[in-house]
Amino acid sequence: MKNNLLKTDIQSFLQKGTVIPAHPLALNADLKFDENRHRALTRYYIASGVGGIAIGVHTTQFEIRDPDVNLYETVLRVTADEIGEADMPGAFIKVAGVCGLTTQAVNEATLARKYGYDLGLVSMAALNHLSEEQVIEHIRIVSETIPVFGFYLQTAIGGRKFSFDFWKQFAEIPYVMAIKIASFNRYQTLDVVRAVCSSGRRNEIALYTGNDDNIVADLLTPYRFMVDGNWIEKRFVGGLLGHWAVWTSKAVGLFGQIRECLQNDYQGIEELLAKNIEVTDMNAAIFDPGHGFHGCIAGIHEVLRRQGFLEGTWCLNPTEGLSAGQAEEIDRVVAAYPDLVDDKFASSFMPGGAGGIRHFTS
Numbered sequence: 001m002k003n004n005l006l007k008t009d010i011q012s013f014l015q016k017g018t019v020i021p022a023h024p025l026a027l028n029a030d031l032k033f034d035e036n037r038h039r040a041l042t043r044y045y046i047a048s049g050v051g052g053i054a055i056g057v058h059t060t061q062f063e064i065r066d067p068d069v070n071l072y073e074t075v076l077r078v079t080a081d082e083i084g085e086a087d088m089p090g091a092f093i094k095v096a097g098v099c100g101l102t103t104q105a106v107n108e109a110t111l112a113r114k115y116g117y118d119l120g121l122v123s124m125a126a127l128n129h130l131s132e133e134q135v136i137e138h139i140r141i142v143s144e145t146i147p148v149f150g151f152y153l154q155t156a157i158g159g160r161k162f163s164f165d166f167w168k169q170f171a172e173i174p175y176v177m178a179i180k181i182a183s184f185n186r187y188q189t190l191d192v193v194r195a196v197c198s199s200g201r202r203n204e205i206a207l208y209t210g211n212d213d214n215i216v217a218d219l220l221t222p223y224r225f226m227v228d229g230n231w232i233e234k235r236f237v238g239g240l241l242g243h244w245a246v247w248t249s250k251a252v253g254l255f256g257q258i259r260e261c262l263q264n265d266y267q268g269i270e271e272l273l274a275k276n277i278e279v280t281d282m283n284a285a286i287f288d289p290g291h292g293f294h295g296c297i298a299g300i301h302e303v304l305r306r307q308g309f310l311e312g313t314w315c316l317n318p319t320e321g322l323s324a325g326q327a328e329e330i331d332r333v334v335a336a337y338p339d340l341v342d343d344k345f346a347s348s349f350m351p352g353g354a355g356g357i358r359h360f361t362s
Contacts, residue, residue, distance in 0.1 A: 005147070005175075006147045006175075006177055007091075009090075009091040010091050010118045012091070013051060013090075013091040013093060014177060014206050015206050015237065016237065017206065017208075017236075017238035018052055018238045019049070019051055019052075019238060019239060019248075019251055020051065020052040020053065020054055020093060020239065020240040020241070020244070021045050021050055021240075021245045022057045022058065022059035022240065022241060022244070022245055023053050023054060023055045023075075023245065024041065024059050024060060024061075024245050024304065024310075025071070025075065025316070026038035026310055027311075027312075027314050028314075029311065029312060029314065033071055033075070034310075034311070038075070038078055038079070039078065039082045040309060040349050041304070041309050042078075042082040042083065043082060043086070044248065044309065044346060044349045045245075045248055046082075046083065046086050046092075048251075048252050048342075048345070049249065049252040050244075050248060051091075052092060052093030052094065052095060052240075053092075053093075053094060054097065054121055054240055055075055055079045055094075055095070055096060056075060056076055056096050056097035056099075056108075056112075057095075057121055058097070058123075058297075059242040059245055059300060060097065061315060061317070062099060062123075063316035065099065065104075066316070072111070076096055076111060076112060076115045080115040080116050080117065084116075093118055093119070094116060094117045094119075095117065095118065095119050095120070095121050096108070096109075096117040096119070096121065096146075097120075097121050097123060098120035098121065098122045098142060098146070099123045099126060101127070102138050102142070105120075105122065105141075105142045106141065106142060108120070109142050109145040110145055110146075113145065117146070118147065119147045119148065119178065120142060120148055120149060121149040121180065121240070122149070122150065122151055123153065124138075124139075124151065124153070124160065125153055128160050132162060132163060132165075135166070136166070136169050136170060136173070139170060139176070140173050143174070143176060144175070147175050147176075147177045148175055148177065148178075149177065149178045149179070149240070150170060150178065150179035150180065151179070151180050151182065151210070152167075152181045152182055152183045152188065152192055152210070153182055159182075161188065162188075162191075163191070164191045164195050165195075166195075167179075167191055167192045167195035167196070168195040168199060170195070171195055171196045171198075171202070171205055172199055172200065174201075176205060177204070177205065177206065178205060178206040178207070178208055179196065179205060179206075180209075180240045181193070181207065181208070181210055181211060181236075182209075182210025182211060182212070184211055184212070184213050184214075189211065189218075190223070192207075193207065193223040193225075197223070197225045197227055198225070198232075206237050206238070207234055207235065207237060208236060208237065208239055208240045209236045209238075209239045209240075209241070210241060212241055212243040213280050214276070215239060215241065215243065215279055215280070216258065216272055216273070216276035216279055217273065217276045218236045218239075219235075219236050219239065219255070219258045220258060220262070220266075220272060220273070220276075221235070221236070222235055223235065238255070242287070242296070242300060243279070243282075245300050246286065246300055247282075247303070247340055247342050248342070249342040249345045250339070250340050250342045254275065254279070257272065258272060281336070281337070282333040282340060284329070284333075285326065285329035285330045285332065285333045286299035286303065286330065287299060288323050288326055291324075291326075294323050295320070297315055297320055298320055298321045298322045298326075299326060301313040301314070301315070302326070302327060302330055303330065306343075307343055307346040308347070309346070309349070
């Protein structure tokens with residue numbers, strides 16, 4: 001099997017759609033990797049019923065690649081090992097973040113393949129100085145090593161606006177298997193979906209929402225476009241989300257409700273659309289858009305700290321942390337939407353619980 005081919009069961013599951021949380025990085029007070037807590041988090045996601053995990057992505061902190069940190073391979077290895085220990089009977093999608101210019105990206109894709117990752121979520125944030133044609137060539141080269149999960153990152157945190165024609169060319173790359181749209185922008189979201197609908201590979205590419213500000217509505221909405229005289233429809237079949245790194249068992253349950261609604265002629269859609277606003281309100285508290293998303297990683301850490309998974313909210317970048325009033329906003333949404341909070345379930349993964357923090361030496 002060539003390195004860039006996707007296993008049949010993984011491809012089928014990817015197309016069907018699932019919940020994929022973006023895995024955070026567990027650190028101690030000395031900003032060193034806490035393997036035991038990291039593994040506990042991985043087990044929590046698996047026990048919550050997710051269909052995959054993404055690691056080495058923005059939520060994991062891009063600084064893991066800095067030479068003085070050097071944690072990229074470590075987090076890929078440890079996460080893959082814990083997933084392997086779970087011995088799940090069905091397909092489980094392992095996604096590795098792939099960053100940097102072409103040489104770095106190919107090296108990261110090679111490492112991801114070494115540890116059994118199925119797809120590379122390819123960040124284009126380092127390519128802002130390149131033309132769209134050069135970015136397409138970059139993706140094409142990376143896809144020769146690992147199947148590509150495309151990633152449209154919002155401009156507020158380092159992304160770049162790309163044209164409709166760019167996404168149409170992107171969709172034609174043979175080993176692009178999925179695209180995560182995280183533009184946080186309706187117009188840019190439409191560009192990608194319309195481009196995929198206009199592509200000859202539209203039935204081969206799975207769309208995943210990364211729009212943490214519109215999760216439920218994205219998953220409920222049929223996107224229809226006239227292409228060569230015919231109406232073509234695509235849907236977001238799942239999500240790859242930083243928001244799903246917290247309260248994950250509830251996210252899996254909500255995803256199931258959305259699926260049931262679609263299968264039953266949209267029965268219960270009004271309640272789910274109201275739930276979309278609740279989820280977005282919770283996301284605002286975590287992701288901190290009021291301060292330009294300054295506290296988006298620390299907000300995730302704060303929720304996991306309160307549940308006992310993490311010891312603190314520390315980030316590798318010393319300028320990142322909770323914004324003023326962000327902890328109080330998290331207090332507010334937790335109190336307002338208790339049915340979206342899974343503290344009781346999470347508690348079973350704490351020391352002494354059923355999923356407790358096992359201790360590893362490496």
